[in-house]
Amino acid sequence: MSAVDRLSVFKTYKLYVGGKFPRSESGRVYEVTDAKGKWLANAPLSSRKDARDAVVAARKAFGGWSGATAYNRGQILYRVAEMLEGRKAQFVHEVADAEGLSKSKAAEQVGATIDRWVWYAGWTDKIAQVVGGGNPVAGPYFNLSSPEPTGVVAVVAPQESSFLGLVSVVAPVIATGNTAIVIASERSPLPALSLGEVLATSDVPGGVVNVLSGRTAEIAAPLAAHQDVNAIDLAGADEALAKELEIAAADNLKRVLRPQPVDDWSATPGIDRMTAFLETKTVWHPTGSLGASGSSY
Amino acid sequence: MYSRYARRYARLVTMPTNAPSPTAERVGGTPSAHALADVTTSDSTLRRFLHGLPGVDAVGLEARAASLGTRSIKTTAKAYAIDLAISMVDLTTLEGADTPGKVRALGAKAVHPDPTDRTTPSTAAVCVYPDMVATAKAAVAGSGVKVASVATAFPAGRAALDVKLADVREAVAAGADEVDMVIDRGAFLAGKYLKVYDEIVAVREVCGTSARLKVIFETGELSTYDNIRRASWLGMLAGADFIKTSTGKVAVNATPANTLLMLEAVRDFRTQTGVQVGVKPAGGIRTSKDAIKFLVLVNETVGEDWLDNHWFRFGASSLLNDLLMQRQKLATGRYSGPDYVTVD
Numbered sequence: 001m002s003a004v005d006r007l008s009v010f011k012t013y014k015l016y017v018g019g020k021f022p023r024s025e026s027g028r029v030y031e032v033t034d035a036k037g038k039w040l041a042n043a044p045l046s047s048r049k050d051a052r053d054a055v056v057a058a059r060k061a062f063g064g065w066s067g068a069t070a071y072n073r074g075q076i077l078y079r080v081a082e083m084l085e086g087r088k089a090q091f092v093h094e095v096a097d098a099e100g101l102s103k104s105k106a107a108e109q110v111g112a113t114i115d116r117w118v119w120y121a122g123w124t125d126k127i128a129q130v131v132g133g134g135n136p137v138a139g140p141y142f143n144l145s146s147p148e149p150t151g152v153v154a155v156v157a158p159q160e161s162s163f164l165g166l167v168s169v170v171a172p173v174i175a176t177g178n179t180a181i182v183i184a185s186e187r188s189p190l191p192a193l194s195l196g197e198v199l200a201t202s203d204v205p206g207g208v209v210n211v212l213s214g215r216t217a218e219i220a221a222p223l224a225a226h227q228d229v230n231a232i233d234l235a236g237a238d239e240a241l242a243k244e245l246e247i248a249a250a251d252n253l254k255r256v257l258r259p260q261p262v263d264d265w266s267a268t269p270g271i272d273r274m275t276a277f278l279e280t281k282t283v284w285h286p287t288g289s290l291g292a293s294g295s296s297y
Numbered sequence: 298m299y300s301r302y303a304r305r306y307a308r309l310v311t312m313p314t315n316a317p318s319p320t321a322e323r324v325g326g327t328p329s330a331h332a333l334a335d336v337t338t339s340d341s342t343l344r345r346f347l348h349g350l351p352g353v354d355a356v357g358l359e360a361r362a363a364s365l366g367t368r369s370i371k372t373t374a375k376a377y378a379i380d381l382a383i384s385m386v387d388l389t390t391l392e393g394a395d396t397p398g399k400v401r402a403l404g405a406k407a408v409h410p411d412p413t414d415r416t417t418p419s420t421a422a423v424c425v426y427p428d429m430v431a432t433a434k435a436a437v438a439g440s441g442v443k444v445a446s447v448a449t450a451f452p453a454g455r456a457a458l459d460v461k462l463a464d465v466r467e468a469v470a471a472g473a474d475e476v477d478m479v480i481d482r483g484a485f486l487a488g489k490y491l492k493v494y495d496e497i498v499a500v501r502e503v504c505g506t507s508a509r510l511k512v513i514f515e516t517g518e519l520s521t522y523d524n525i526r527r528a529s530w531l532g533m534l535a536g537a538d539f540i541k542t543s544t545g546k547v548a549v550n551a552t553p554a555n556t557l558l559m560l561e562a563v564r565d566f567r568t569q570t571g572v573q574v575g576v577k578p579a580g581g582i583r584t585s586k587d588a589i590k591f592l593v594l595v596n597e598t599v600g601e602d603w604l605d606n607h608w609f610r611f612g613a614s615s616l617l618n619d620l621l622m623q624r625q626k627l628a629t630g631r632y633s634g635p636d637y638v639t640v641d
Contacts, residue, residue, distance in 0.1 A: 052632050059634070227625075228634020251631065 016196025018057030019206015035100025061207030077121035098188030149177035151230030189213035231255035353522035404436025497535035511539035517549035529562035550580025579612025
């Protein structure tokens with residue numbers, strides 16, 4: 001058979017929830033186009049029930065993921081970077097279509113994205129030393145502060161930067177041991193949905209990252225109000241939506257990371273996105289009475 | 298933004314629980330009073346009767362149960378179904394590690410399943426081992442919640458009849474309102490139907506007028522649907538007030554199909570004898586969705602006469618939390634989470 005006769009196989013983009021690739025519970029899809037309006041693919045149009053299912057999956061995964069050693073989480077995140085490297089061509093293609101970039105610009109973006117994973121993979125077992133540690137206290141105690149993950153975090157991914165922006169908000173959430181429900185960019189969700197395929201093959205336990213595509217306002221509202229979601233990152237919400245979500249999130253005192261203007265996603269991100277979803281646990285541990293030397297040891 | 302939903306369903310939640318059924322209660326009556334009395338006169342007549350029951354069409358039964366599970370129950374009907382299901386729960390703890398404290402906590406939960414919302418109906422009963430009956434009784438005192446006790450060497454049922462009867466006697470003496478007995482599956486599978494029958498009758502006598510008798514068949518161990526149908530009729534002939542699927546201690550517990558089969562049996566039994574018998578699926582029912590499917594089965598198979606916690610129960614422990622979370626969702630419009638219900 002000559003190459004001309006062959007029918008190409010179209011990819012059905014699906015959600016990534018609980019380590020599986022379901023269609024939307026609602027059965028809906030919407031058309032995704034490139035920057036010039038040319039049809040690219042149909043993406044699932046998630047409903048609030050998909051959001052609810054994603055929360056259940058994320059909650060189920062939280063114990064195992066937060067309980068894993070930081071070193072182990074780092075290894076797994078590094079593995080994600082390895083897998084991304086192998087599928088670089090696909091992501092370059094998708095990012096170029098989604099954002100209307102040239103091949104070389106898109107390749108630059110994907111390269112920066114992979115470096116971002118590696119950057120956060122390195123932070124997993126170092127963040128505790130930076131934001132935690134032993135505190136000097138006036139008494140016969142060890143006093144230790146240790147950063148603990150907040151829990152299930154809903155992430156509204158940036159609308160414009162469909163891949164680098166996405167990874168820049170998702171990686172810090174899971175690097176610190178949280179589990180995430182990610183609402184992909186509404187206009188260009190394809191890189192996010194493909195990222196799900198990478199995560200599924202990178203030893204990231206199912207449910208640690210759940211990717212939903214669809215109308216941001218429709219999915220974010222039930223997540224912001226959900227009593228079993230502990231925090232929400234509003235990076236991709238516009239001003240009106242962010243306000244509405246923050247009000248809904250106040251009901252169970254969710255941690256809220258307000259949207260901040262980001263000019264350049266490729267700039268070194270700092271640790272703010274990691275510390276936003278960490279809680280400091282302080283432990284007082286008695287050391288017994290102090291001897292003449294001022295120490296009981 | 299969700300305040301418009303708040304208390305939208307409030308008027309629906311005034312369901313009376315443990316209301317006496319309009320149907321006359323039959324406690325302690327002799328099993329010989331009905332039209333089928335002669336089939337239990339000897340082992341051979343009983344065998345002939347049970348084996349003469351029509352065979353079960355397994356494919357048809359499962360298809361029927363599955364198709365009834367596809368009904369969409371939403372909004373006000375869902376709110377009603379959730380409250381009805383809560384009022385039908387036999388809140389169960391049957392662990393070796395049960396402490397008086399745990400039983401007391403369970404009793405408190407049965408009386409007020411959702412302390413943040415007092416319009417939530419109470420559950421039907423708490424279900425415990427015989428030695429915990431007194432504790433449970435004290436914990437639910439003053440409420441309409443019943444205390445059910447498993448007995449007769451639960452869950453295996455492998456003990457001498459005297460031991461089983463002593464077990465029941467102790468539970469009844471401690472104040473159990475309901476006794477959940479297990480049948481001797483070994484004898485049943487070996488074809489000694491009259492032995493199983495006599496045991497149920499003996500337990501029935503010990504229960505007397507003070508306790509309703511639930512007979513557990515452990516459907517997961519009976520192998521075939523035909524056996525479940527025979528066991529259902531055997532239990533009803535022997536005077537069971539309730540027939541119950543399982544102990545919750547084996548791999549296969551209540552399924553829509555075996556519950557449908559038992560519902561058909563109680564329907565046919567009432568047609569023939571005029572005696573109404575309750576049904577209790579137990580084990581493996583964990584979500585509100587599942588519970589509502591069972592309620593659809595009840596409504597479509599035996600009708601509204603059974604849609605009351607006097608005649609239909611759920612043997613469950615984790616189901617209640619899911620029902621409460623769904624109830625909170627309907628009341629507030631926000632999805633609830635496990636942080637807002639008790640850890641049992």
